[in-house]
Amino acid sequence: MSSDLLRALEGLxxxxxxxxxEGTCRHAGPNPLPSKxxxxxxxxxxxxxxxxxxxxxxxxxxxxxxxxxxxxCSAHFSFELGEAGRFELEAVRSQSGELTVLxxxxxxxxxxxxxxxxxVLEQIMETGVAGIFVLDPSGTIIYANCAAAEIxxxxxxxxxxxxxxxxxxxxxxxxxxxxxxxxxPVMQVLESKQPVHDVRKALDTADGERKLISINGAPVxxxxxxxxxxVFSVRDITREAQEVDLRERMNREMESLARxxxxxxxxxxxxxxxxxxxxxxxxxxxxxxxLLAPDHPARAxxxxxxxxxxxxxxxxxxxxxxSGKSRFVVGPRNLSALVRExxxxxxxxxxxxxxxxxxxxxxxxxxxxxxxxxGQVIMNMVLNASxxxxxxxxxxxxxxxxxxxxxxxxxxxxxxxxxxRPGQYVVLEVSDDGAGMPPEVxxxxxxxxxxxxxxxxxLGLAAVIGVVRAHHGFVRLxxxxxxxxxxxxxxxxxxxxxxxxxxxxxxxxxxxxGTVLIVDDESFVRTVARRILEHAGCRVHTAEDGAAGLATFxxxxxxxxxxxLDLSMPRISGADVLAELRRLSPELPVVVxxxxxxxxxxxxxxxxxxx
Numbered sequence: 001m002s003s004d005l006l007r008a009l010e011g012l013x014x015x016x017x018x019x020x021x022e023g024t025c026r027h028a029g030p031n032p033l034p035s036k037x038x039x040x041x042x043x044x045x046x047x048x049x050x051x052x053x054x055x056x057x058x059x060x061x062x063x064x065x066x067x068x069x070x071x072x073c074s075a076h077f078s079f080e081l082g083e084a085g086r087f088e089l090e091a092v093r094s095q096s097g098e099l100t101v102l103x104x105x106x107x108x109x110x111x112x113x114x115x116x117x118x119x120v121l122e123q124i125m126e127t128g129v130a131g132i133f134v135l136d137p138s139g140t141i142i143y144a145n146c147a148a149a150e151i152x153x154x155x156x157x158x159x160x161x162x163x164x165x166x167x168x169x170x171x172x173x174x175x176x177x178x179x180x181x182x183x184x185p186v187m188q189v190l191e192s193k194q195p196v197h198d199v200r201k202a203l204d205t206a207d208g209e210r211k212l213i214s215i216n217g218a219p220v221x222x223x224x225x226x227x228x229x230x231v232f233s234v235r236d237i238t239r240e241a242q243e244v245d246l247r248e249r250m251n252r253e254m255e256s257l258a259r260x261x262x263x264x265x266x267x268x269x270x271x272x273x274x275x276x277x278x279x280x281x282x283x284x285x286x287x288x289x290x291l292l293a294p295d296h297p298a299r300a301x302x303x304x305x306x307x308x309x310x311x312x313x314x315x316x317x318x319x320x321x322x323s324g325k326s327r328f329v330v331g332p333r334n335l336s337a338l339v340r341e342x343x344x345x346x347x348x349x350x351x352x353x354x355x356x357x358x359x360x361x362x363x364x365x366x367x368x369x370x371x372x373x374x375g376q377v378i379m380n381m382v383l384n385a386s387x388x389x390x391x392x393x394x395x396x397x398x399x400x401x402x403x404x405x406x407x408x409x410x411x412x413x414x415x416x417x418x419x420x421r422p423g424q425y426v427v428l429e430v431s432d433d434g435a436g437m438p439p440e441v442x443x444x445x446x447x448x449x450x451x452x453x454x455x456x457x458x459l460g461l462a463a464v465i466g467v468v469r470a471h472h473g474f475v476r477l478x479x480x481x482x483x484x485x486x487x488x489x490x491x492x493x494x495x496x497x498x499x500x501x502x503x504x505x506x507x508x509x510x511x512x513x514g515t516v517l518i519v520d521d522e523s524f525v526r527t528v529a530r531r532i533l534e535h536a537g538c539r540v541h542t543a544e545d546g547a548a549g550l551a552t553f554x555x556x557x558x559x560x561x562x563x564x565l566d567l568s569m570p571r572i573s574g575a576d577v578l579a580e581l582r583r584l585s586p587e588l589p590v591v592v593x594x595x596x597x598x599x600x601x602x603x604x605x606x607x608x609x610x611x
Contacts, residue, residue, distance in 0.1 A: 017102040023049050023066065026099075069093035069100050131234040137227050139164045139186055151236050153207030172202040174212075189217045189230055200237070212238045274316045276522045281309045283528040287535060330368050330471075332494050335426050336360030336400045342375050346398070349379060350386040353393025360400045367426045368494040373467045380464055381430040381487055388434035388485060399429040405490060410474055413490075415446065415465050417472040425473070425490035433484040442479050464489070514561030515539040519549030519577060520593070521569045529564060546572030550580055557584070567594035578608065 018027040028045035045053060050062050058079065069091050078088045090103045131148030135141050144159040152159065152169050162168070164186040171179040181187060185199045195218035203211045217232035285306045292299055339360040350356050378398070385396045405425045410416050437445065446461050468475050471491050479485040516538050520526045523544070530540045541556055543549035546569050553560060563581060567574035574592060581588055590608045 014106060015104040017045070017053075017104070019050070019100040019102065021098055023100075025049070025053060065089070065091045065102075130236075133159075133164075133230075133232040133234065135164060135186065135230040135232070137190065137230075139190070139230075142229075148234060151203075151205070151211065151213065151234055153205030153209060168206040170204040172204070174200060174202060176202070185215045185217055186230060186232070189219050189232075190227055193219050193221065193225070193227060195219070211236050212241045274312065276525050278309055278313045278316065280522070280524040280528045282306065282313070283525075283532055285309065287528065287532050290535060330370050332366040333369050333371055333374075334364055335367055335369070335374070335428060335491065336362065336364050338369075338371060338375055339378060339398060339400060339428075342378055345379060346382050349383045350396060351389060351393060354386050354389055355393065355395045356382070357395065357397040359397060361402070364400060364402055364426055365424065365493045367471075367491040369471055369491060370467075374471070374491075377464050377467050377489065378428065378430075380461065381428075381489070384461060384487075385430055385432035385434070385485070388432050390435055394433045394484075397429070397431045399431070400426060401429070402426050402493070403490075405474070413474040413476045415468065415475040417469045417474065419472040420474055420492070421472075424493040426493060428489045428491075429486060430489075431484060431486040436481040436483050436485055437479040438481050442477060445477070446475075511537065512562070513537045515541070515556070515559045517541045517543065517549065517553055517556070517560050517563045519543045519546065519552075519563065519569075519574070520566040521545050522566070525566070545569050546574065546577040549577055553581065553584070560588075562589040562591065564591045564593060567592050 016027070016029060017025055020026050025045050025048050050066070051059060054062055061079070078086060086106070088105055091100060093100045131151045132143070132145040133141055133148050134143035141159050141162050141164065149159055154168065158168075165171075165181050165184065171184060173179055179201060185196050185201075188194075188196055188199075195216070197216050199215040199217075201213055201215060203213050205211060214235045214237045215232060216234075217230060219227045220229035220231060222228045285302055288302055289299070292302070337360075339358060343358055346358070347356060382396060382398065389396070403425055405422055407422050410420055410422065446465050465475065468489055468491075473489060473491045476488040476490075477485070478488075516533050518526055518529050518533075518540060520529070520542075521544055526542045526544070530542055533540050539559075541552050541560070543552045549563075549565070550572070553563070565574050565577060565581075569577075574594070578590060578592065581590060587607050592608060
């Protein structure tokens with residue numbers, strides 16, 4: 001309790017006792033204690049309980065006071081003390097429950113002034129222990145505690161005699177609009193003669209700080225029902241609001257991640273099934289091409305079929321990239337070199353009216369990436385920038401640089417890989433001076449299947465997220481309507497060395513003519529693979545699942561020279577089938593096929609290849 005408030009209370013009573021939550025006296029004063037009422041004098045009161053302070057005759061009344069104040073109510077009673085006269089005792093507990101104030105004074109004839117002072121005291125304590133203001137009916141501050149002065153950015157003495165709408169501070173609604181004087185909480189209480197509770201406002205203080213405050217206030221009325229005083233408590237809830245905002249943002253991000261995880265699982269499954277179908281289509285088309293004469297008229301139609309299948313294959317690869325399950329062949333690469341390698345494709349992607357500026361930095365550190373996937377990301381980003389330009393064209397820039405990224409940078413990113421850590425990152429920036437995006441579009445731009453373009457499928461940027469997450473990177477987005485957009489993709493710097501540039505001499509091998517076992521649960525894939533291998537001169541056995549594959553291998557073990565094994569199958573998985581094949585024949589060549597990125601688990605097996 002502030003010394004100013006304590007002096008104000010002592011000015012209203014002959015004696016003030018301040019008790020803590022345990023009922024122990026923490027302050028007594030300012031006058032000596034009547035010996036017939038108290039067991040000790042004021043100098044020895046601190047540290048004593050009520051039962052140790054007061055004479056036994058008052059114990060029952062004091063227990064009633066304790067019960068009332070424990071419920072948050074004020075208490076009042078009067079009593080005779082022989083020749084000492086009649087006394088009044090008032091007790092009020094603070095809203096926090098931390099302090100109880102007992103005021104004792106000699107009973108005097110009732111007066112409007114004493115009733116008003118008691119009402120002011122009760123309202124001060126019941127409103128709270130934050131910033132306390134007492135105002136007269138004109139809106140002038142006649143009392144303010146230290147907390148009130150701190151909230152407003154002034155010294156306590158500077159507040160007294162100022163009006164509530166002083167130019168030293170400004171009150172705003174939460175939407176940023178300055179609060180009209182007529183709608184200020186002080187005016188609301190003054191005009192309605194009713195209290196206000198938890199009115200939230202923004203406040204520009206005298207020392208230039210913007211705060212969020214919660215206002216509670218109540219009128220003190222005289223016998224005629226007119227306002228004599230206004231009592232307000234004000235809490236600085238800036239940090240509390242920031243914490244709530246942070247929790248809400250984290251909850252939104254968690255919900256977004258959960259949706260993305262669900263969609264990625266769905267996308268991965270759908271893409272895998274489509275991939276199997278496309279394998280059959282492309283394999284069948286290749287087989288037909290081998291069977292047709294070079295000048296056969298059906299070749300033109302076959303090329304159209306292959307082009308359509310390849311476009312569908314690109315779409316499934318983007319779905320797999322979004323799901324994080326596409327096949328990655330990761331190695332140390334220079335991002336600037338990759339940008340230069342794709343420059344011709346980038347020029348072909350953008351509109352003829354667009355000006356494409358490439359500014360890859362020299363001497364960038366290496367990053368561990370899948371060159372094919374990140375190359376596709378670069379093309380997706382440039383194509384997206386080209387489509388964002390306004391009619392008449394514009395400028396697209398592709399920049400690479402190395403930056404130091406701190407934890408705050410990662411927190412401010414729109415997407416961050418699970419294992420992303422502060423440190424050095426190589427950043428790809430793709431900017432355009434197009435129309436930019438309003439906040440509601442920017443919030444959804446990475447959502448799968450969301451597109452503002454009639455011809456868009458909404459997978460380009462969603463696939464970017466999948467690739468960046470798989471590379472433990474981050475994505476930042478800066479956009480402003482009418483100005484343009486910048487995407488920044490960060491990839492962590494690697495400590496690996498660049499691969500040797502030595503040319504490896506590869507000797508030509510004789511065509512394979514052995515017996516092959518194909519194990520795949522997709523009949524379409526089995527049929528096409530069998531025909532391709534038979535056309536190449538191989539003998540082929542097929543099996544529709546893992547159990548049938550093991551049974552077929554056991555039956556033809558001596559003649560089977562190699563196995564083509566699908567990794568994703570019901571009943572017995574491809575990994576379990578491979579383990580059993582390795583137990584039976586450790587050196588048997590096995591080609592594992594999968595649309596998912598499972599190659600790493602076979603890296604230690606020289607007789608196994610991944611397709």
